[in-house]
Amino acid sequence: MLDAKLEELRRATLAGFASAVSLEQLEESRVAALGRKGTLAQISKEFGKLRPEERAQLGKLLNSVKQDLESDYGDKKRGFEQAELAHRLANEWIDVTLPARGVRVGSLHPITQLQSEIEDLFTSLGFAILYGPEVETEEHNFDALNIPATHPARDMQDTFWLSDGNLLRTHTSPVQVRGMRELKPPLRMIAPGRVFRNEEVDASHEHTFYQLEGMMVDREVSIANLIYFMKILLSSIFKRDAIVRLRPGYFPFVEPGFELDIHCLICDGAGCPVCKQSGWVELLPCGLVHPNVLRMSDIDPEEWSGFAFGLGLTRLAMMRYGIDDIRQLQGGDLRFLTQF
Amino acid sequence: MKFSYRWLAELVPGLADDSPGPLELARLITMKTAECEGVEPASHLDLHGLAPDYIIDIDNKSLTHRPDLWGHIGMAREVAAITGGSLVDPVKVSLLPTGQPEIRVRIADHELCPRYSALVMEGVQVDLSPVWLQNRLESIGINAINNIVDVTNLILAELPQPMHAFDADKLTGDTIHVRLARRHERLRALNGETYDLTEEDLVIADASGPVALAGVIGGAETAISEGSRRVVLESANFNAARVRLTSARLKLRTDASVRFEKALDPENTVRGLARAVELFQEVCPSARPVGGFADDRGVLRPVGPILLPVNFVSRKLGTRVTLQRVVAILRALGFTVSEPQAETLIVTVPSWRATKDISLRDDLVEEIGRMIGYNEIPPVAPKVSCVVPPANPMRLFLRSVRQQLASQGFTEVYNYSFVNEAEAERFSLSISEHIAIRNPIGSELTHLRRSLLPGLFKNIVDNVRHSPAFRIFEVGQEIHGNASSLPNEITRGAAAIYDAHGDEQDFFELKRVLECVFPSSCLSAAEARPFEHPTRTAYIHWRGTVIGRIFELHPLLLQREGVEGRAVLFETDLDLAQRLTASRLLRYTPVRKYPTSGFDLSVISDIRMPADKIQDALAQLAGSHLASIEFIRQYDGPPLLPGQKSVSYHIEAGALDHTLSAEEVAEIRNQIIEGMRGRGFELRV
């Protein structure tokens, strides 16, 4: 008799669960069957009147009915919850293409970015990074670099002379002198910085531009070593083999001296104002440090030798980003600068 | 310097029209000798070869150290060495007449004039040169004038030996003097100008005075003219620095002076005369030498032989070079080489490379390196000890400042290091305190900047046309003159927020940015400079030191430029700031183990009382129990009296060793309230 009631309860409740269309209806059915005053509780009250063996048998049935109902209820409840969550989330649709609020990230100047990359590269190779002053003495800028006052090479460098008797450095090479005197050999250093030439400004000439000087002095330093560092430098900047050529070049502070040209990346070698129609851009004057230069910084050229190079950072930036007008780099136009 | 392909081909007979041809030859010269700037068809036909010619233009800068390359023979020697051809020397010294010279030469100082050779020619008829000679000169950019001058110019472009022809009948006396000019001497030159000479200028003089500026230009009075019958040919060698000095002082650069400046070969003086005798036979057949040639020379100090171990070359180039290769290259370039002991050479430098170009074995390494070709040297990593390079803390600091600013929306600008008077004075800087440029490019860029602000201001004015709101910054050197030898350069970081519809929130936005760049920095009101907003200007304090200023730009500055809106700026001394970061050792404070209790307090004060003073007072009164204090809001208006404000804070109090009881918290709160009242503040409790 009780077993029939239990079976009926199971059937009716499962049907109730099945027909529930909301969490509330499901809950009503559950409370009616499994609640504290629900049908199952009523039935279990009648167990007291049973014999022990009947009680055990029906107890099993009761537990099984209870488990079935609870399990089905759980499934159904999760179903409703999931559906409700899905519904709510579906209504939380946003247009992800709307612009975000707040300030946009700014940008670093292309020369800053390039300089940082090269500084990191050379730091990893054990080079010191030195910053020298923009205003220099004649001695540092010329004499100590084997360019005495009567030297025709001074014509090659149109110098800004200052009212205090000093000058605006025409290259970063004076930092070589500072490096040799401060660090003492063996030494490896680079020195990026702003340099100045008294030149009229046009698309390919600036009176203010950037160089990065490099120097290594050790017991045995060769041109093959210098070429090694140049190749590393260029492949790290361009992430591929750049087309270059090495040709003789004259700089009083190196001997032998040569020049690394890069295939013009503005016109791809066809000729443009940046490469003066030649298809090649001078990028890296370099060579072995002249014995006189070592001597003038108290380094014995019989004992030590070194290489030096002067990378044109501005040129390199122009090549890397395809900038065809050098004036943009210091023009302060945000339409240009925010592209980097 | 322009080179004629056909002229070179005459000197290096193997050079054919198509092999290597002008373009390929120009490329080879660039790769082995000097930079070619272009190849053009010549303006004139080459009448020797009866064919079109090509002109190879070499960048003068790459010839600075090579006096020999200012003439075709020098370049032809290079070409022969590069192509494996052989050089024909056009000079026949045997043509020089012997005997007693018709003119005497006296050199006062052989340091200034190492050698002076001269020859008198008579029976001269001044006329136009033959067309081949005119064409040859015009093709390389030298104007044809007459047969006599054209011969001297041809030799200038060939040997190279600048020469000068005086009209012998216009010279006074029988002696040519080479001496320094005397005070008050003047010279009317061939170009029509009259030059006042100084005792620094080297002159050629006859008995009556200067007739030429040595190595620079001849005088008008003794110049040859149509009627000249006898000429004195000067073929001399002058001190390079001296010629350069005079030429620079007079701002007079001539074909002769640019060559003498490079230190020419003294052996060429007599070679020049011999070449002239030969050419005169063709272009002025009536002329013949009178007497022998005069030749005054000092003791020429040739460069001694250079000892060159072959392995020195290999070590410097970083690649193995054979003895045979070294010898072959040096000989092709005119060096004399012997091998007294195995693998070590004795190299004698030829006169045309010995004036200053080559004196060290390192110089010889260059000769070998360039002829092998630097492209042929395989890269090799150096074998050096592995050490940590010396630190550059400024680099990392500047990088972090830049990156912080960029991530806060600022775009980095680079401005020039120059300012002019108007720009400086806009920012209350007197132009007289700036270092001036003695040779400025224009009237705009006359002085060195002492501040980054004029640059940023210009950036703002320039960019408002394209953008209603933006943020910019610059990190750069300010240059402050001082008495010691070099100026004081300060690395300054400056930033600006511009907004066409700006309000005071821009100031606090920039303050927030400052706190990102310089964590825990704070501000205190500062007296404004004329370009600053009088009530929106503050010092920036960081780690106990004032590192700069933050301010709203005085509205008039933008208004005067027709710019609407507001700009807020800061400028900081980054050298100083970096030093403040240097010695900081961070120690951690233990995290509290016991919970804290919080309460709010509102303090009423004068409306201009700085909030941080109120906060400091609250914090001080909370004493050791203070866990944190946070600003909530500020209010002014009813029911407060006019001129009053209420500032609210949330305070968290706690103890390190137990949880505070309600009574303890109440006691702390009361202690603060009483304390604040004691300091004259009212509290809204």
Ligand SMILES: [Zn+2]
């Ligand atoms: Zn190009």
